[in-house]
Each structure stands twice: as C-alpha cells, then as structure tokens.
Amino acid sequence: MSKKMKISYLINLIGVILLYLAMTFVFDNGVLGAKTTYITGIAIIAMMTIIIVCSLNLLTGYMGEFSLGHAGFMSTGAFSSAAVTIAMLEAHIALPTLLYFIIAILVGGLFSALMGFVVGIPALRLRGDYLAIVTVAFAEIVRVAFTNFPITGGGKTLSGIPKVSDYHYIFWVTVICVTLMYMYIRSRFGRAVIAIREDYIAAAASGINVTRYKVMTFVLSAFFAGVAGGIYSHYMTAIIPTFFNFMKSSEFLTMVILGGSGSLTGSIIGAAVLASLPEALRDFSIYRMLIYSVVLVIVMIFKPSGIFGTWEFSLPRIIFKLFGKKEAKGGAAK
C-alpha cells in the first residue's frame, strides 16, 4: 500500500468520525429541541435506506441488471432477524444490546443472501431481463408467505421485536456496509462485474466466469438488503409484510436512478434526500410517487445517467487539492 493510500484512508476515517461526532452532538444534546427524536428517526430511516439503495446499485449500476424486488430481500432480512431475536428474548438469553443488534443484522443479511442465491442461480444463468421478472415474483412470494407463516405474524403485525437498533450502531453499520461495497467494486470482483455489464461475451472470452460473478454480486446485494431489513425491524419493533411491496422496491430503484446508477455517492445522496423528504413533507405524502415520477422524468430527459452519473465524492481528493498535493491514484473510499 502506498503512503498516499494510507493518508487517504486516514482522511476518510477522520471525516467519518467528525461526521459521527457532529451527529451525536446534535442528537444527544437536543440541539433541535422538541423535534430531536423525530429527526433522529428520519436519520435512522435514511441511513438504512442508504444501505439498501447502495446494494441495489451494485446490481443496477455496476452489473447492469434490474432487481424490481429488493423490498423482498429487505423483508426477508427484517422478518428472519426478528424471528430469531424474538425467540432469543423468549428463551431469556440476556445479551448486551450491541450483541443483539449484531446478531439481528447478521441473521437478516445471511437469510437474505441465501434467498439471493436460490433466486439468483436460475435467474442469472439466463440472458436478458429475466432477473427483473424473477425478483418481482420473488418479492410477491415473500410477501404472501410472510402474511401466512405464524412465525412472521400470520397476517397480523409482527410485534415485540427488541428495540436494539439505535443510531450510533446504525451509523457505523452504514459506514461499514458502504465501505465494503466500495471495496468490492474497486477490486477484481467489481472489475469483472463491470466488464460483464459492458460486454458479457467479451468478458467470457477474457476468462471471466460470467454466471459466477453475477451470482456472487447478486448474493452480496441481497446480503446488504437483508442487513437493512434487520436494522429496520429492530428499530420499528413492529412490522407487516405488506410494507415491503412493489411500491417500496420501485422507490429504491428510483433513488438509484436519480442519484446515478454507477455512483455510490449518488445512491447515498439519493437515498438520504428521498428517504427524508416525504417525512419532511408529510402533508404531501399522497403526492410522493407523483413527485418522484415527475422528477424522474425530468432527470431522465436532462441527465439520463442520473444526477451524479458515475462521479464519486472523495474527501482525500479535495484535501489533497486544497493543500496542493497531487491526487492519490485511484481515489479512495467514499
């Protein structure tokens, strides 16, 4: 690792810590007065959305395939993690909150990844837009199944989920998830996936096992969507399967496309803005999808690649520029 790389990583770490300190200062000291709890809630939903939208971007932006059922993976993560932690509570397993939280997101992620594997293998072997169709079907099956299984609430709201998601944990999990996805893209795996998007025949002719890398990426995407689900259920403490519907999936896809498919920066900002807007504009919530559609059409006309295209924000790049150093090769995380 070059020295410049190390400095870049350090700058990113410092940037993230500063962001965290600023956030805790605002939320813990009630700087926002009576609205603090409310705004903390919005921030939590926004962070969770960032994870799921970035995970969807892995597919849409980097692999070039559509998942129209990402809410199904989130749902899988939300319900599987809830089932496990509720069972743990009932068995009177006393663990620190943090451990409960980690177990919840790992269970959610792994279950969802398993589903991704099962769905991905048949769907990704086929060429064409099968994935979009199969994922829609998958999300529907999940929704119907979870409405009927007793362990997932049997059609009623599944409640009594331990409230172990708090914004400190969620902040760091979001940072870790986004960083891992970034590292994945900037590795031989991400390179292979982008090559497959560009030309799968040429990728195969260059020695890339197309199906393998597609399934791997799909499973990874499902994993992070499941983690987001685990965060969600352990923040809300009560969930219903119908929340994770086709509308939810399309909302996530809208965020990816608006932000720019192929830019994690775009996904982060797209998710953060669009996840908090409807809360901020509660009164207009019925018009939300209408506004989304209009904005989407406008962006598609004037910037089809999304607001950020494939551009990535880089704190080290800005700092190196400010201090007149040459940019670190290859950029750095976030």
Added chain:
Amino acid sequence: MSKETPVLEAKGLGIQFGGLKAVNDFSISIGKSELVGLIGPNGAGKTTVFNLLTGVYQPTEGTYYLNGEKMNGKQSHQVVAAGIARTFQNIRLFKKMTVLENVKIAFNKSMKYSLASAFLRLPSYWKEENEIDRKARELLALFKLEDLADQAAENLPYGQQRKLEIARALATDMKVLLLDEPAAGMNPTETAELLESINLIRDKYHISILLIEHDMSLVMNICERIVVLNYGEILATGTPEEISQNPKVIAAYLGDD
C-alpha cells in the same frame, strides 16, 4: 508438421443452425508457433469456426483438442483458461472501462485473492493488484498504448482499439490466438503496424495463431499455411503459393465476390 502433438487440433467439427449447416467436417491441425490463415468468401463460416473453437457454440459434430486435451463441452471462460483466446470481428471492448482495465480483466483468471482480501484490503490484494498493474502496463507498452492507459477504451481510434483487443487476448496467457479480421477497416499504415505487432508477439511468446483475414496480400505475406473455407466446408489447404494457384479457390473467389 512434425509428429509431436499439435497445439490445436480439430477433427470433423460441424454445427447446424436449424436447417443450415454453417460449418461441416472442419479439420485443422496447428503446431507450435505456427501461423495459419483461414480465408473464404463472406458467410463461408469462418467466424462460426472461431465460435466453435472458443465455446461460444458447442459443435454438433466432431471434436477439438488443445495440446491433446479434449475441449468439447467447455464454456467460453474454461476454454480461455485452457489456453485459447480470441479477438472479435466486430470489436468487443469494455467501452466505458479504461484501456488499462480492459487488459486487467484478462488477468483476472490468474488472480487469487479472496473476497475477504478485497473487503479488508489485505496484503494479497495489494500484491496481486500491483503485479497485474505492472504486467498490464508492460503489455500496453508492447503495443505502444501505454500513454493511453487511463483513457476510456471507446475513445481510442479504430486501429488502436484493434490492438487493445489483441493485447487483452494476450493477457489471458494463451497458447493459441484466434484473430478474426484484425485488419478490417484499417488503413495501410495501421495494417503495417498490425503486421509488425503480430510478428512481434509470435517471436516473443511462441504462440500459435489462426488468422481470419480478407486482405489477401496480408494473408499471403505472413501465413505459413492457409485453409480456404467455402459454404462451411474446407475447399483447399496449402501454402500461400499452392492456394493462389488452386483453380477451385480462384473459382470460389471470382464466382462469389
């Protein structure tokens, strides 16, 4: 040809698309460092032969071998792993990726670092990434493309895109290289440069080459042996002199074009 096993050998390869026999009873044997030309009128089945030899299509008849190992049934990436690489008649680069990344892709099969290594940027990540960065730049230098390393592939002029495709194929560390009309659309200067590159890589890597080309002077110039394909079947095989005097070949070419 000596009695040692040929590097690439095909015996009676054939494929049928619906009612059409695009290639029938195609046999060939290419030795080490040999350069064989594959010519024929439009639609003769030349590209289809390449697709059969690289796992894009599975032959409905016949078998083919690389260094004696049977290759039937292998998928494209497995064929590449075994040692047969190709370029495409209609250039197929990863357009939005940089010139350097285009070559790096082909090194992937020799890279081993794990997902965990990628996530955590472990030493094996840095070691392998640095190594292929160096190797990819070396290959680009061989084709005088090193200054364009950070350009998007789609921004290169046509002739250089062709060269980049060859560089990428070379990066797979193959034993046999299949070139599908590498000089198509090139001007005479670019063609001359291409010839130079082909000779260079032959001398440097001792690979065997099967070359599809419409430019007769180029084929006659550099190939040791030529196979002529017409309506999916081999019409003639021989040295450039033999081929240029073969009445059947002359008839096929004059008759069709």
